[in-house]
Amino acid sequence: MKPTKPESTTAQSKPTLIELFILLARINTVTLGGGYVIVPVMATSLEKKGWMNESDFYDLFARAQAFPGPMALNSALLVALKLFGPKGIPAAFFGVVLPPFIALILVSGLIQRFGSLPVLRRFLDGAGAVVPGLIAAMIWKNAAKRSWNVPRIIETALLAVLLILLPAFSLPILLLAIVVLYCIEGLCKSWK
Amino acid sequence: MQILEIIWTFFKIGVVSFGGGWSIVGIIRNEVVPHWINEQEFLSLIAVAQSTPGPIALNAATMIGWENGGFFTAMAATLSVVVFPVLSILAATYLARFIKLRAIAINESLKTGSIAMMLMALWALKPSSGDPVLIAMALGAFALAAFTKINALWAIIGSGALNAIAGPAIRAFLGIGG
Structure with a gap:
């Protein structure tokens, strides 16, 4: 997954914003x-452009997963920070957010206009029906x-x-759980 | 004001949007059904959000904003869901020198969290209509997405097209309403 190519640890060229x-x-x-689907496409495109090699990108992607928010957005923000510093943020942010926003406004408008057609x-009913199946998958x-063990x-x-029984408190439960789980995972590591 | 409620709702969703898109679907459902949108519309909305370009949480925010106020509400909802993620990434780049967290422990705790979130999403969105055609499509989509490498997009489009074209005929053949 991470090809080590010592000769290409530095990217050949730097893009403009x-x-x-x-x-x-x-x-x-x-x-x-x-x-x-998007993340591998980003990895190959950045390497093809010579802006960042794939292994550097996947290092950033691993960090991106530790943050809340969409993986594609987080990865893009970290790429921009690495290439440009904070002034790269708008380029990454609007590059990821703007196209879907425009597409969804168009789709929403069409659904609103023609949604009453049987x-x-x-x-839409048929498309929605597969959602539980896709979540199960x-x-x-x-x-x-996942590498399972009894505590996990x-x-x-x-x-x-807890999340199913107390849906009204799902956000505080989740935040608390992430902290507690982090501490447990951290402790387990230090025992080994 | 409605727009402020939407901003607050999607800001909160953004704070806990860990894991790949599917893990946040149950949280979004809890926050928006039935206040902003009904259960059936929510399922269709997620299917559309998944088969259009862009992250699922962002797309869901855009569509729910659009349906509950129009363009500016859609924009506000979309920005609200990414405010916290963007700020947390910026904060982390500056605070990295002061705070040392264990990356492995973070990733493992988020993996546990995201599987639990998806179990909750499955429970919240389990088929409730009892329509055997729609249940069969959910099972077919599970098999396709779990055991093949085919993009889940095709399950969404295929199921939608099948129900649009042949749904009434199949239900008439099975002798059920519709």
Whole structure:
């Protein structure tokens, strides 16, 4: 996953802010399917442009996952910070956020205009029906690649039950849980 | 004011939007159903958000804002959901010298958190209509997304197209309403 190419640890060229914005905007216009699809496209595009090699990008991506927020946005922000410092933030932010925003305004307008047509209604119902199936599939995939141990099984089950039973408190429960889990994982590491 | 409520709602969602897009869907549902949108509309909205360009939480914010006030509410909702993530990344770059957190422990705790969040999302969005055609499509989508490498987009579009074109005929054949 992380090819080590010592000769290419420094990128060959540096983009301008506009060039970074245009690349990100293009990727975020044509790539469908969310972060897991977009991130590899970003990695190869940045390397092809010679702005950042893939292993450097995946280091940033690993850090991006530690923050809340969409993976594509977080990765882009960290790329911009690395290439430009804080002045790169607007290029990354608008490159990721603007194309979907425009697309969704158009789609929302169309749905509002034609949503009462029975055929579109049935399309949206049919499309919505697969959502629980896709969530179940993501649980399946994430559970399959997780390295499980007894504490983690108990923690996952306990947190899921708490979130289901107390939906009104899901945000404080989650924030507290992340802190507690971090401490537990940290302690386990120091015991080894 | 409605727009302030929407801003606050999506700001909160942004704070806990950990993991890949699917983990936040249950949290969004808890915050917006039935206040801003009903259950059935929410499922369609997530399907649309997933099959259009852009992150699922952002797209959901844009659409819910649009339906509850129009363009400026959509813009406010979209910005609200990313305010906290952007600020936290900026803060981390400046505070990294002072605070040393263990990256591995953070990632492991977020993995546990995101699987629990997805279990909650599945519980919140489990099929409730009892329509066997829609349940069959959910099961088909699970099989496709869990056991093949096909982009989940095709399950969404395929299921929508099938229900739009053949839905009434299938239900008539099975002898159920519609």
